[in-house]
Amino acid sequence: MFACIGDALAAARGRIPASEARLLLGVLLHCSTAQIAAYPERELAPALAARFADCLERRAQGEPVAYLLGVREFFGRQFGVTPAVLIPRPETELIVELVLSRSTALNNIPAILDLGTGSGALAVTLALELPGARLVAVDCSAEALGVARRNADALGAQVEFIESDWFAALPGRRFDFIVSNPPYIADGDPHLAEGDVRFEPPGALASGHAGLDDLARIAADAPAFLVPGGWLMMEHGYDQAGAVRGLLASAGFDDVASARDLAGIERVSFGRWRAS
Ligand SMILES: C[S@@+](CC[C@H](N)C(=O)[O-])C[C@H]1O[C@@H](n2cnc3c(N)ncnc32)[C@H](O)[C@@H]1O
Known part of the structure; x- marks a missing residue:
């Protein structure tokens, strides 16, 4: 030794x-x-x-360093991670920046929903960056929610965590922002058998033959859960921006566009629900 x-x-x-x-x-x-x-x-x-x-x-x-250490930094804070959750990625910070830049235009304290919260990286960060904001975070994995709750407690964030299949447990709730980094890799994509991804939860990664199944479900169902003028923002794969803008437009969203990550890749697409 x-x-x-x-x-x-x-x-x-x-x-x-x-x-x-x-x-x-x-x-x-x-x-x-x-x-x-x-x-x-x-x-x-x-x-x-x-x-x-x-x-x-x-x-x-090949085991990811983040799982060995049990932590990964996101937006300047340390988040606990276990193999029950996706390791938060730097490109996901773009969603935080997009929400922060749009929330300044609101007259009210925003209500924000994080769909598929995993480690809680998005929900906890938004709760801490926007003091007073009402944060709800859902995941279908009870184990992931346990990790997210521990992160919220450790970082002092107020977040309501709910076990749910996307919107299923949220009837009647409305939000100013719905954010999501859902599974978006195509089933059978060779990347699923490479690098860190091999050790991450399969339920956090793959989503149908083109990787668009969950993005499509969320885009179609989100309008019923947004206030008039509310935003839906979804992360997606490097080559999915055009398809996701199409999903948002078909669902009736206005102001549909995409934002680029630090590598210059269209990484998050968003749309605004009709003002009334
Ligand atoms: C790509 S991970 C994102 C985790 C975290 N938001 C992040 O950005 O690091 C997707 C998350 O969505 C959850 N998920 C997958 N299908 C779901 C569903 N039908 N309903 C709710 N959550 C789901 C997974 O359990 C996983 O935690």
Whole structure:
């Protein structure tokens, strides 16, 4: 087993990227990656060395770093994650920015629904960024809702969590914003068998032969749950923007458009429910 940090980093060389080895050691030792790099002679207690060896082995087999560490940053905050939830992605932060930019035009405190909340990344972030906003978050996975509730508690966010098949448990409720990062990968897409995605919950990822089944359901059902002038915003795949704009237009939304993520990809499409 590894006696010191330097031994552990040497064992990781060629198996996982050095930056990931430093990150794993930093979390295990509660110190920064800079300190890991600066003090290779620092001793490792046998229990910590064994934990690092376990993480190294699992990472070398492809297990995502976020699941090994149990956390992932989203919009500047740390969210707990387990294999019951999708690992929040940076591109999903675009939805937060779109809601924040549009909420300034409202005269009222917004009511916001997050469909398929997973770790709670969107709902918890919006609750914290828009103090007073009424946040409802649903997921069909009770396990995911458990993770999301723990994140809301840990970060001090007020969110109402509901187990529901999309809108099924929300009769009569109306929102100013409905946001969603639903499953949108095509069944059988080879990406489902690659990288981190192999370890993520299948129910968070795939959605019919073109990946559009859930996007279509949400677009069709959302109008009954929006106030006049309310927005529906949905994340989708890199090549689905045109199809999603078509779904929104067919459902009767106005002002249909898409926004690009930091990579320049049309990543979120949205529409405004008719003013009355
Ligand atoms: C792509 S993940 C998004 C998780 C989180 N919003 C994020 O952006 O990191 C999709 C989520 O939708 C949930 N989901 C899938 N089908 C659903 C359904 N019919 N009703 C409610 N939630 C559903 C999954 O359990 C999963 O948590």
